[in-house]
Amino acid sequence: xxxxxxxxxxxxxxxxxxxxxxxxxxxxxxxxxxxxxxxxxxxxxxxxxxxxxxxxxxxxxxxxxxxxxxxxxxxxxxxxxxxxxxxxxxxxxxxxxxxxxxxxxxxxxxxxxxxxxxxxxxxxxxxxxxxxxxxxxxxxxxxxxxxxxxxxxxxxxxxxxxxxxxxxxxxxxxxxxxxxxxxxxxxxxxxxxxxxxxxxxxxxxxxxxxxxxxxxxxxxxxxxxxxxxx
Amino acid sequence: xxxxxxxxxxxxxxxxxxxxxxxxxxxxxxxxxxxxxxxxxxxxxxxxxxxxxxxxxxxxxxxxxxxxxxxxxxxxxxxxxxxxxxxxxxxxxxxxxxxxxxxxxxxxxxxxxxxxxxxxxxxxxxxxxxxxxxxxxxxxxxxxxxxxxxxxxxxxxxxxxxxxxxxxxxxxxxxxxxxxxxxxxxxxxxxxxxxxxxxxxxxxxxxxxxxxxxxxxxxxxxxxxxxxxx
Numbered sequence: 001x002x003x004x005x006x007x008x009x010x011x012x013x014x015x016x017x018x019x020x021x022x023x024x025x026x027x028x029x030x031x032x033x034x035x036x037x038x039x040x041x042x043x044x045x046x047x048x049x050x051x052x053x054x055x056x057x058x059x060x061x062x063x064x065x066x067x068x069x070x071x072x073x074x075x076x077x078x079x080x081x082x083x084x085x086x087x088x089x090x091x092x093x094x095x096x097x098x099x100x101x102x103x104x105x106x107x108x109x110x111x112x113x114x115x116x117x118x119x120x121x122x123x124x125x126x127x128x129x130x131x132x133x134x135x136x137x138x139x140x141x142x143x144x145x146x147x148x149x150x151x152x153x154x155x156x157x158x159x160x161x162x163x164x165x166x167x168x169x170x171x172x173x174x175x176x177x178x179x180x181x182x183x184x185x186x187x188x189x190x191x192x193x194x195x196x197x198x199x200x201x202x203x204x205x206x207x208x209x210x211x212x213x214x215x216x217x218x219x220x221x222x223x224x225x226x227x228x229x230x
Numbered sequence: 231x232x233x234x235x236x237x238x239x240x241x242x243x244x245x246x247x248x249x250x251x252x253x254x255x256x257x258x259x260x261x262x263x264x265x266x267x268x269x270x271x272x273x274x275x276x277x278x279x280x281x282x283x284x285x286x287x288x289x290x291x292x293x294x295x296x297x298x299x300x301x302x303x304x305x306x307x308x309x310x311x312x313x314x315x316x317x318x319x320x321x322x323x324x325x326x327x328x329x330x331x332x333x334x335x336x337x338x339x340x341x342x343x344x345x346x347x348x349x350x351x352x353x354x355x356x357x358x359x360x361x362x363x364x365x366x367x368x369x370x371x372x373x374x375x376x377x378x379x380x381x382x383x384x385x386x387x388x389x390x391x392x393x394x395x396x397x398x399x400x401x402x403x404x405x406x407x408x409x410x411x412x413x414x415x416x417x418x419x420x421x422x423x424x425x426x427x428x429x430x431x432x433x434x435x436x437x438x439x440x441x442x443x444x445x446x447x448x449x450x451x452x453x454x455x456x457x458x459x460x
Binding site: 010012049051054055056057078080081082083084085091092094096 | 240242279281284285286287308310311312313314315321322324326
């Protein structure tokens with residue numbers, strides 16, 4: 001069939017932008033490459049799609065994180081697909097890029113050659129990995145305006161002031177407390193943990209909350225952004 | 231190199247959800263397939279990526295629309311990538327899906343085997359094309375809440391009431407005129423065409439507008455949705 005002749009030999013890979021909050025800043029996991037091209041350079045965790053065993057591209061992304069970084073079950077979402085002749089010296093290639101979020105408290109010990117870098121101070125990166133990181137950060141910030149996404153950077157139990165601090169760190173700007181509380185109510189994603197409060201200290205004890213089960217893998221969203229006024 | 235052995239033989243295609251407004255409803259272009267698999271079935275326009283000539287996946291999507299449907303220069307955006315072993319009987323495959331918008335007035339005559347179908351009354355579709363159309367429509371509706379996207383379904387010149395009718399047809403619900411006008415101001419995407427008004431008829435002549443040049447390929451967006459209240 002004519003179509004057969006057109007079928008190109010395309011490299012099909014996944015790359016993952018794994019983000020966490022460390023020192024109040026969004027940071028991305030980079031791994032030192034052990035193989036050519038760009039052996040020795042820091043780059044995003046990535047790899048070929050395994051057509052024999054991966055259920056789909058997201059499954060491939062989850063496998064790459066597990067095998068190359070020891071990270072299990074983060075919040076994982078497809079970002080976009082990057083393609084073309086120039087992005088990889090091996091030839092025309094496709095990278096189905098994903099982003100993933102995990103709270104610092106759930107991160108495994110770093111593998112050898114792995115480092116965290118603040119997204120605002122990226123080193124030189126091979127391929128189009130800088131662009132991929134930048135688009136991931138833009139996407140996370142845009143979605144954080146109107147969804148439960150930042151909760152996936154919190155531990156399992158948190159107070160509302162702790163959650164607000166996480167939103168502010170992700171957005172890179174302060175958030176009004178009243179609109180924040182209203183937004184969280186509107187999103188309906190949290191439940192108080194009965195009888196659980198932070199130890200008092202100088203302040204009065206604060207109620208601890210957790211993410212409702214329905215929103216562990218699906219975002220809760222609302223039509224209006226946090227910083228859109230009114 | 232070990233990596234070579236892992237490199238799977240993945241079918242890499244693009245599929246395009248081309249949408250227009252006909253009879254006040256969002257409709258999608260379907261083409262009757264001439265080749266197996268699913269020869270004779272209606273399906274989305276699609277094809278293999280051509281690594282020898284396509285600059286990237288969006289370029290491949292634009293080529294498919296041009297060659298298979300005679301459509302030039304629609305608004306075109308990547309939707310998401312669909313992948314896995316089950317979606318195509320030829321084996322593990324990747325489809326980098328796109329959506330495109332074109333006003334009915336700019337559509338070329340239909341090629342043989344091409345039909346428009348309302349997105350709310352889709353026929354049976356092969357592969358995962360029903361899911362791709364549904365995700366495209368969801369994306370278009372969500373983006374229409376807070377961006378200039380629906381303008382790409384209008385002709386070159388339109389009045390504000392005409393534009394509001396297009397937003398309403400896309401969203402599938404009425405839009406408050408006052409919030410609509412405020413939103414359009416906020417988006418800053420339009421310019422009045424000096425001295426151009428609709429012929430009066432029963433109403434007084436209405437100013438004609440056009441999309442500002444800066445927003446022909448980039449959306450203007452705002453933080454708050456049209457129907458998010460306040």
